[in-house]
Amino acid sequence: MTALLEVEDLKVAYGKIEAVKGISFSVEAGQVVTLIGTNGAGKTTTLRTLSGLLKPLSGSVTFDGKPLRKFRADQIVALGLAHSPEGRHIFPRMTIEDNLRLGAYLRDDKDGILKDIQQAYDLFPILGERRKQAAGTLSGGEQQMLAMGRAMMCRPKLLMLDEPSMGLSPIMMQKIMETIVELKSRGTTILLVEQNAQAALSLADQAHVMEIGKIVLSGTGQDLLHDESVRKAYLGED
Amino acid sequence: MNELPQQLANGLILGAMYGLIAVGYTMVYGIVQLINFAHGEIFMIGGFGALTVSLWLPSDFPLLAQIPLMIVFGVICSVAVGTAAERFAYRPLRGAPRLAPLITAIGLSILLQQAIWKWYPDATKDLSFPQFDADPIAFLGADIKVNSLFILIAAPVCMFGLGFFVNKTRSGRGMQATAQDPDTAKLMGIHTDRIIVMAFAIGAAFAAVAAVGYGLHQGQVSYLMGFIMGLKAFTAAVLGGIGNIYGAMLGGIVLGVAEALATGYMGDVPGMELFGGGGWKDVWAFALLIIVLLVRPQGLLGERVADRA
Numbered sequence: 001m002t003a004l005l006e007v008e009d010l011k012v013a014y015g016k017i018e019a020v021k022g023i024s025f026s027v028e029a030g031q032v033v034t035l036i037g038t039n040g041a042g043k044t045t046t047l048r049t050l051s052g053l054l055k056p057l058s059g060s061v062t063f064d065g066k067p068l069r070k071f072r073a074d075q076i077v078a079l080g081l082a083h084s085p086e087g088r089h090i091f092p093r094m095t096i097e098d099n100l101r102l103g104a105y106l107r108d109d110k111d112g113i114l115k116d117i118q119q120a121y122d123l124f125p126i127l128g129e130r131r132k133q134a135a136g137t138l139s140g141g142e143q144q145m146l147a148m149g150r151a152m153m154c155r156p157k158l159l160m161l162d163e164p165s166m167g168l169s170p171i172m173m174q175k176i177m178e179t180i181v182e183l184k185s186r187g188t189t190i191l192l193v194e195q196n197a198q199a200a201l202s203l204a205d206q207a208h209v210m211e212i213g214k215i216v217l218s219g220t221g222q223d224l225l226h227d228e229s230v231r232k233a234y235l236g237e238d
Numbered sequence: 239m240n241e242l243p244q245q246l247a248n249g250l251i252l253g254a255m256y257g258l259i260a261v262g263y264t265m266v267y268g269i270v271q272l273i274n275f276a277h278g279e280i281f282m283i284g285g286f287g288a289l290t291v292s293l294w295l296p297s298d299f300p301l302l303a304q305i306p307l308m309i310v311f312g313v314i315c316s317v318a319v320g321t322a323a324e325r326f327a328y329r330p331l332r333g334a335p336r337l338a339p340l341i342t343a344i345g346l347s348i349l350l351q352q353a354i355w356k357w358y359p360d361a362t363k364d365l366s367f368p369q370f371d372a373d374p375i376a377f378l379g380a381d382i383k384v385n386s387l388f389i390l391i392a393a394p395v396c397m398f399g400l401g402f403f404v405n406k407t408r409s410g411r412g413m414q415a416t417a418q419d420p421d422t423a424k425l426m427g428i429h430t431d432r433i434i435v436m437a438f439a440i441g442a443a444f445a446a447v448a449a450v451g452y453g454l455h456q457g458q459v460s461y462l463m464g465f466i467m468g469l470k471a472f473t474a475a476v477l478g479g480i481g482n483i484y485g486a487m488l489g490g491i492v493l494g495v496a497e498a499l500a501t502g503y504m505g506d507v508p509g510m511e512l513f514g515g516g517g518w519k520d521v522w523a524f525a526l527l528i529i530v531l532l533v534r535p536q537g538l539l540g541e542r543v544a545d546r547a
Contacts, residue, residue: 055333055423077427087440091415091424093541106406156426 002065004029004158004189005050005081010059012042012049019045020184021213027158027191027206032184034192034200034221036234037210043193044086046210047162050191052076056101066156073158078106080157086193092136096127099135099146103153113153113195120149123179126195141172148179152188159183166198177203197234203224209234244378245502246495250454251386253494254393259450259471260478260486261400262320262441268417269437271326275343277445279350280320283365284446285459286358292368298543301368304387305450312381312446319350320442321435329431347464354461364460367453389451396444397487403440405484406454413437417481431537466520473527477542488538496526 005027005071020042027033028192048054050061052073065082066141071079082103091099100120104113123126124145130138135146144164151159161180165173177199186202194200201207204221209230217224218229224230231237253254259281266274274280288308295304305471320536329338354361374381382390404410415423425429453459454466468536470493500522505514513521 051425053424071422072429074427074429077425083425085422085425089419091418091422093418094411094414098411101413102426102428103425105412150426177432 004064006062008060010061012045012054013057019213023215025208025215027189029189030187031191031205032192032203033206034194034204035208035210036197036200041210042213043210044162047083047160047193050195066071075197076184077154082149082151082154082156084151084162085164087095090143092137092148093134094164095132096135096146097131099150100153102125106154124149141168144176158189158191162193163195165196179192241379242428245498247380247382248497249498251389252497253491255448255451256471256474256493257490258393258396258444259473260490261444261483263472263475264480264483264486265437265441269434276323276346276350278464278539279347279466280316280442281449282461283319283447284312284316285449285453286354288312288450288453289365289367289459301370308445308450312450313443316442316446317439320438322439325433327401334358351461361461364458366458369457385454388454391448392451396447400483421490470523472522473523477527477530477537479537482539485537485539497523
């Protein structure tokens with residue numbers, strides 16, 4: 001069986017500066033795969049390239065059997081690849097409900113959309129309570145919930161989450177991580193980018209450590225969680 | 239001296255035109271942060287398109303029946319030029335420093351003006367626009383020319399339609415999303431290039447409707463008509479808060495009424511006798527802009543937003 005997402009020797013550059021220097025990894029359906037690493041390792045660049053916001057220098061990306069190079073960002077969403085971006089990027093002046101509706105922009109099944117909006121409210125009750133409120137009035141953690149709920153609205157085959165715990169309080173971070181576990185148990189395939197290595201590794205099936213544009217270490221989440229070099233570099237142990 | 243109701247009516251007519259044109263500036267700016275200085279010429283092209291249809295029709299064809307045809311053809315001409323400008327002049331410059339598309343817009347504006355001057359028959363002079371031959375209608379103490387009614391009806395219809403489109407349709411919500419955050423809009427599956435074309439097309443269509451109103455109201459069109467009208471409409475868009483479609487119409491009306499009142503009454507103010515009459519109206523319009531920008535830099539309905547990083 002081929003993987004849902006197959007990345008081979010991907011290189012991405014901003015002008016002359018190569019931010020991603022030839023990485024390869026894959027995501028199988030039903031898995032949670034995480035990319036961890038420090039700022040500037042190229043994790044966000046990788047996700048933005050996968051979703052078509054950036055054009056790769058070289059390499060190939062195959063999603064669900066199709067080469068992504070041929071598609072625009074909006075077409076990639078239609079193929080079933082959703083991206084909850086770093087910094088959340090909810091639409092601040094629109095209501096929570098309209099934000100969720102925009103996540104379903106390409107769908108035509110009104111009843112299904114309503115059902116999925118309700119599902120997002122079940123997952124995050126606070127969003128349901130404030131459905132008519134402008135999204136910009138939400139707290140950071142609530143905005144993160146909205147961004148995740150919105151990304152789920154296109155019923156993706158693969159959900160990419162970029163730094164969902166960034167800037168959140170420990171309690172809120174806990175809540176977001178629990179949600180990822182919940183989504184995983186429902187069979188959602190997830191590609192998770194995180195700086196919080198401890199949390200990401202403990203829920204990931206596969207994990208890759210990125211450093212300055214390259215994958216330097218790969219393994220199962222548990223393997224890396226117990227790897228000495230990872231513990232030193234990313235988990236703050238001496 | 240003219241009566242107040244008459245001045246208000248004149249101001250409303252003028253303001254409705256400014257407002258309809260201003261929508262084009264504000265929508266394009268809201269989405270691609272470009273001031274499309276060729277928009278005044280898009281307006282002018284709409285007027286010439288409408289005039290052309292009426293010249294094609296037999297002279298005994300009733301004017302009321304001509305008007306829908308004039309609107310349709312004017313809109314087609316403006317939209318064709320507006321979207322072509324987007325596709326071939328502005329799109330290749332997306333991502334370039336802001337100055338490049340701005341200068342392109344100014345160049346395009348001159349190009350369009352000169353093209354009409356050179357190739358449209360007799361366009362070197364003012365060309366007379368078809369007129370209704372009817373007595374003015376008295377309304378609340380003002381006499382409104384039948385020829386000026388068009389813009390007073392068309393402007394609210396257009397604005398209502400636009401409000402519906404932007405708030406109630408999927409493409410409209412896609413447009414709002416693209417204006418707020420283009421990259422994230424793409425991640426929602428929105429084809430943002432198509433949304434940008436749509437913004438140019440709607441702006442151009444509104445400008446063409448305004449041009450039909452202008453032709454009827456003024457009784458003539460000219461290859462230069464887009465310059466001062468475009469500048470005033472741009473002023474209206476900034477006055478109302480650039481990026482806000484309702485602000486554009488509000489700004490247009492405020493500007494039009496202020497101009498009319500200043501023209502009618504400034505000469506009566508003690509010490510200002512020298513400044514009475516229509517010759518100073520542009521001065522009052524731009525003075526108003528400066529005052530509003532000093533007090534409320536984001537415009538009447540604009541939100542204060544930080545520059546995008």
